[in-house]
Amino acid sequence: MTPSTEPPRYPPKPVPGDRVAVVSPSAGLPELFPLPYDLGLARLRQRYHLEPVEYPTTRKMGASPQERADDLHAAFADPTVKAVIATIGGDDQITVLPHLDRELIRAHPKPFFGFSDNTVLHAFLWQTGIVSFHGASVMCELGRPGAMARQTADSLRAALFVPGPYAVVPADRFRVVDVPWDDPASFTGEPETEPGHGWTWHLPDGAQQVVEGRSWGGSLEVLSCLLMADREIARDPAVYDGHVLFLETCEELPSATEVFRVLRNMGERGLLARFGALLMGRPKTWSFDRPNTPQQRDRYALEQREAVLRALAAYAPRTLAVFDVDLGHTDPQYVIPYGGVIRVDGQERRVTVTY
Structure with a gap:
């Protein structure tokens, strides 16, 4: 069987207190819009009790595809990091694909969260045999003005921590x-x-x-x-x-x-x-x-x-x-x-x- 036809391979879930990677595989928009980004980081810490870990391109606009791939490799390979969350989407993540090490990521499966242009990485992980999670970027959902929407917050908590049907x-x-x-x-x-x-x-x-x-x-x-x-x-x-x-x-x-x-x-x-x-x-x-x-x-x-x-x-x-x-x-x-x-x-x- 190919990875895409094997049974779903759900990566291990984090637990409260764990470190999670915060990455910008598409656009480093936290550099331009720190308000929703910093609010999203605060909610990761305060609401979900997770410790965000940033990388060289997380807050950097114009990072090269190789630089962004390097951050993804570092996030997946770090044994102390238990999940990977995108800051936001963009429009050129497809240029990162040629730089990704499929075997490295396959050897270190972790839950990945993001949507929009992060469809690219989701499709890559699907072909690699790893289940990922479409949704819940740091700036958009975690950084929502006011309070997080209840359905979003509850769904994200379940996806992060609770295996099983929802x-x-x-x-x-x-x-x-x-x-x-x-x-x-x-x-x-x-x-x-x-x-x-x-x-x-x-x-x-x-x-x-x-x-x-x-x-x-x-x-x-x-x-x-x-x-x-x-x-x-x-x-x-x-x-x-x-x-x-x-x-x-x-x-x-x-x-x-x-x-x-x-x-x-x-x-x-x-x-x-x-x-x-x-x-x-x-x-x-x-x-x-x-x-x-x-x-x-x-x-x-x-x-x-x-x-x-x-x-x-x-x-x-x-x-x-x-x-x-x-x-x-x-x-x-x-x-x-x-x-x-x-x-x-x-x-x-x-x-x-x-x-």
Whole structure:
């Protein structure tokens, strides 16, 4: 068997009091925005009782791919470090891949947390045979203004410390509008949220009503880059048979046409129909560059859902799908085990992940 077809290999979990690596495999944005970063570090210490360990590029913008890979190697190889957490994402982590020592990391498996551009490292670890954890970066989730969202905080605690099943449920309230990180006033109160309206289930005729399998996916935009470069994608699409695909889109707000084209290309490659179920993250519908009105946000989300359904109808007509799951760039955010087991129960309308 290849690592991607072996049973999930969950790395040992840290315990309170342990040291955890804080790294910037994509962008060293803590250098530019220390307020959410320092708040995230404080919460690691005070709420989770973990001791963050920084590296030469953690707070350094413009670090080379080799420098960032060196920090990852140091973090995974250090026996006193029990987990690795990304500060934030970025857009060029794919350039770090050629510098990574797969055997070094395989020999020192540790839980890795991050999302967005960190999809690159998640896909690398999946191919290496190690389960990682999509979500909970230091600046975004741990550094959230006000208090951490309850669902995020509880999910992260379970993913960090508690092995076993964990129920993912629709958020009562959510947030898509960000606040400026360079303004201290942003951190003096709770950000505005809006009511949640549950998930939308797509149960096509002939679909398997209950799907349980390993997860694969992440940021749709980053997966598109990996597919284009043919990096960390299994050569044989059959290795994804029966797995659970999860996808989410970022603050760049890709158009419905772009989303459809990525999924269409996955379909043409023979990937899309391999998955028994799809969890589609609640779309990010607002950004500083595109401060959409509530009506524009609703229309954007609807058009994205229709694009996904169109791709499924063409390439994966028997795939069970759930929309608006809180697993991506919106708030709150559930941690999703990457390569771990997810159960999607269309009969009971339940989603359970295994940490």
